[in-house]
Amino acid sequence: MNCQDAQALLRTLSCGEATPADRAALEAHAAGCPACRQRWQGEEAWLALVAQRRPAPVSDAALAQARQALHRALAAEPAPAARGGWRWPAFSAGAVSRQWAPRWSPAWAALLLIAGFGGGWWAHHAPSLTAGSPAAAAQVRVQTVEPASAPGQVRVVYDLVRQQQISGPATNPRLRHLLLLAASQPANAGMQLESIAALRPAASQNPVRRTLLAALTGDPNPGVRLEALNALRPLVTANAGVRAALAQVVLRDPNPGLRMQAVAALAQAPRADAGRWLRRLSVQSSDPYVRLNCVAAMQQLDLAPPAAAWGAFTAQPAPASGIQRQ
Amino acid sequence: MDSTSAQDTDAARLRADITALIRAAQAGDPAAFEALVCQFDRGVLQLARRLAATEQDAQEIYQETFLKAYRALHRFRFECAFSTWLYRIAANTNLDYLRRRAVRKELPASASGEDGAAPFPDPADRAPGANPEQLLLSGEIAARLEAALAGLNPRERLVFELKHYEGMKLKAIGDILATSEETAKNSLFRATRKLRAALADLHAAAPALAALRPEPGTMPEEV
Numbered sequence: 046m047n048c049q050d051a052q053a054l055l056r057t058l059s060c061g062e063a064t065p066a067d068r069a070a071l072e073a074h075a076a077g078c079p080a081c082r083q084r085w086q087g088e089e090a091w092l093a094l095v096a097q098r099r100p101a102p103v104s105d106a107a108l109a110q111a112r113q114a115l116h117r118a119l120a121a122e123p124a125p126a127a128r129g130g131w132r133w134p135a136f137s138a139g140a141v142s143r144q145w146a147p148r149w150s151p152a153w154a155a156l157l158l159i160a161g162f163g164g165g166w167w168a169h170h171a172p173s174l175t176a177g178s179p180a181a182a183a184q185v186r187v188q189t190v191e192p193a194s195a196p197g198q199v200r201v202v203y204d205l206v207r208q209q210q211i212s213g214p215a216t217n218p219r220l221r222h223l224l225l226l227a228a229s230q231p232a233n234a235g236m237q238l239e240s241i242a243a244l245r246p247a248a249s250q251n252p253v254r255r256t257l258l259a260a261l262t263g264d265p266n267p268g269v270r271l272e273a274l275n276a277l278r279p280l281v282t283a284n285a286g287v288r289a290a291l292a293q294v295v296l297r298d299p300n301p302g303l304r305m306q307a308v309a310a311l312a313q314a315p316r317a318d319a320g321r322w323l324r325r326l327s328v329q330s331s332d333p334y335v336r337l338n339c340v341a342a343m344q345q346l347d348l349a350p351p352a353a354a355w356g357a358f359t360a361q362p363a364p365a366s367g368i369q370r371q
Numbered sequence: 372m373d374s375t376s377a378q379d380t381d382a383a384r385l386r387a388d389i390t391a392l393i394r395a396a397q398a399g400d401p402a403a404f405e406a407l408v409c410q411f412d413r414g415v416l417q418l419a420r421r422l423a424a425t426e427q428d429a430q431e432i433y434q435e436t437f438l439k440a441y442r443a444l445h446r447f448r449f450e451c452a453f454s455t456w457l458y459r460i461a462a463n464t465n466l467d468y469l470r471r472r473a474v475r476k477e478l479p480a481s482a483s484g485e486d487g488a489a490p491f492p493d494p495a496d497r498a499p500g501a502n503p504e505q506l507l508l509s510g511e512i513a514a515r516l517e518a519a520l521a522g523l524n525p526r527e528r529l530v531f532e533l534k535h536y537e538g539m540k541l542k543a544i545g546d547i548l549a550t551s552e553e554t555a556k557n558s559l560f561r562a563t564r565k566l567r568a569a570l571a572d573l574h575a576a577a578p579a580l581a582a583l584r585p586e587p588g589t590m591p592e593e594v
Contacts, residue, residue, distance in 0.1 A: 060541060060559055061534060091563075094573060095535050097512040098520075103416050107426065111416055111433045115408065118434055119401055122441060251399055258402040285391040286400025293406060321384055 046074045051081045059088050116263060215243045225256050234266045241269070245276040254280065258290050267300040274306055281314045288314055288322060295326050295335055304335050312342040320348045327351060389453060397445055404444065408437055411454060414537070415461045421532050422465050424472065432468055436461045451546065458547045462529060469525035512573055519569040527562035534559055 051074045057063050058071070075082040186204045193200040213220055221244075227233075228240040241260065247253045260273035274294070280287045294307040311322050320343065327339035327350055340350040389410065395403035412433065419432035439460050447456055520528055526548070533539045533547070545555040 056560075059563060060556060061538075062541060091567065094512060094570065095516070095566075098516045098536075099513075100417070100421050100536065103413050103420065107420075107430075108413060108416060111430050112405075112408070112412065114430060115412075115434050115437050116405065118438055119405065119441060122438065255399065255401060258400065262402055262405070284395070284400075286395035286398070286403035289392055289395065289400070289406035290402035293402065293409075321388060325388075 046070055048074075048078060048081055051075070051078070052084075055081075055084055055088050058085070059091065061092065120259060120263065215247065221247070221253075225252060228256050228260060231265055231269075234269055237264070237266070237269045238272050241272045241276055248276045249280055249283075254284070254287075258286065262290055262293055262297075267298075267303055270294070270298065270300070270303055271306065274303065274310060278310050278313070281310050285318075288318060292322050292326060295339075296330055301332070301334065304330075304332060305338060308335060308338045308342060312346065316346055316348070319346060323348070324351050390449070393444070393447065393449075393453060396441075397447070404441055407453075411457055412437070415457070418461060418532065418537065419465060421536060422469060422528065428468065432461075432464050436464045439464065455543070455546050459549065462533075462547050466525050466529055469528060473525065512570075515570060515573060516566070519566050522569065523562050523565060527558050527565070530555055530558040531562040531566070 051071060054063065054067050054071050057067060063071075071081075071085060075085050188202040188204060190199060190201050192198070211217075211220060211223070215221060215224060224240045224244050227236050228244060230237065237260070241257065244253050244257070248257055254277070257273045257277050261270055261277060264270050264273070274291070277287050277290070281291070288311060291307040291311050295304050295311070298304050298307070308323070308326070311326075312319050314322065323339045323343045323346075327336050327343065330336050330339070343350045389407070392403045392407045392410075396407055415436055416429060416433045419429040419436070420426070423429040423432055436457075440457055443460070447453070520531065523531065530544055530548070533544045534541065539547075541555045541559070542552045545552040548555060
């Protein structure tokens with residue numbers, strides 16, 4: 046090797062990509078070349094200097110915070126598969142503004158104007174309500190009261206909430222939409238449970254499944270999460286997303302009963318899939334009882350648990366980060 | 372089964388799981404996407420924290436990266452590793468952030484994170500047994516290096532971070548930045564030249580710190 050070759054190797058070294066063979070070649074050359082030896086020492090000194098800056102690893106708390114914020118943001122996003130097609134707007138006000146605000150266009154504005162005038166006309170000319178029609182009392186909620194521009198006049202802004210009822214099979218598209226809406230409103234857990242029960246036969250359909258998965262992984266009420274899990278249970282065999290959500294529950298859900306239910310549901314997956322998930326969870330879960338259940342489920346499926354799972358009963362893995370709920 | 376073939380089998384299973392999750396997420400399952408996020412997000416957040424001025428900025432970069440990935444997931448065609456595709460999005464999001472920041476001419480990186488943890492550890496944490504003079508010098512060097520890094524242009528900064536602190540190969544950096552290995556190498560050399568010029572006075576002290584040199588970070592497993 047000559048000094049020119051050594052120079053090329055030193056450039057590789059400063060990129061942090063020198064192999065042991067490169068270093069050995071450099072060493073052999075530098076032993077008889079003081080100039081290259083000095084250059085080499087300079088490169089090593091530079092790498093040592095660069096290595097003085099070493100960022101702290103990401104804490105579980107910071108990661109959990111990022112995941113929670115992302116979870117909320119994703120809930121407001123249209124599903125990728127639904128892009129380009131029609132779907133119900135997202136339910137929360139924030140989500141609606143984020144999702145639709147950038148897409149306003151003159152065409153949309155014109156459409157809304159027509160809809161507004163049409164709605165007004167309909168309000169004045171609609172036939173009176175009869176028994177069995179969507180009907181009932183109206184509630185008025187005053188929002189603001191302020192003086193109008195003309196003296197002696199006042200302006201009142203109010204909401205008119207008209208209660209309506211509708212009944213029929215849960216397959217009715219309008220009822221389906223209302224049930225999906227109700228299943229996603231954590232303010233009323235009883236209503237959520239009823240809605241999920243009504244939606245259960247349609248769990249395999251995409252919008253219903255998405256709502257159930259969101260309830261399973263994100264609802265604050267454990268009863269609602271359990272109801273969603275039970276509704277999704279028949280899909281474990283066919284749907285990889287459901288299996289992934291159940292694994293999330295096993296790792297992250299704060300409720301031990303739900304974690305066990307999720308393990309039991311995963312064990313119902315096709316043997317190869319069940320084995321893959323149970324094998325991983327038997328090592329990764331921070332809950333020894335979950336790990337024990339995973340191992341037991343694997344044994345029932347006649348699958349060998351990983352050796353690491355046995356060791357894991359004595360050594361506690363790092364606590365899983367995730368959604369903080371009760 | 373020996374340990375190498377067991378590792379190969381585990382890696383193959385992981386690849387199969389990731390592929391299944393990608394396909395489920397592409398079919399519209401948000402839970403599958405979140406499961407994917409959990410596989411890769413620590414590295415994405417780590418990179419953002421190195422480049423961002425505050426913890427809040429890092430969290431925003433993290434979120435923007437994954438929202439972009441979610442929106443573009445239907446275009447992922449398994450032509451490269453998912454991790455490469457995701458890091459490409461992360462790299463572009465970080466570059467956008469650095470460019471916006473350069474335009475705003477804000478202050479250099481802050482000293483502490485929002486969650487109370489310092490983005491860079493106290494030198495005492497990394498080398499038990501090192502003498503106090505070395506530790507003091509090490510802390511000063513880290514601060515000087517941080518300031519010098521803030522003076523690089525966004526692309527040079529990103530290449531330098533990916534190479535020296537993520538431990539990536541130049542080939543992988545080229546893939547992530549949609550450029551050649553040679554171009555990535557040139558960016559690294561330019562960054563190195565600028566940093567060496569800015570830190571010339573520290574060179575004399577550096578050899579004494581060689582003993583404190585930590586192991587470089589590692590890239591998440593390629594899938």
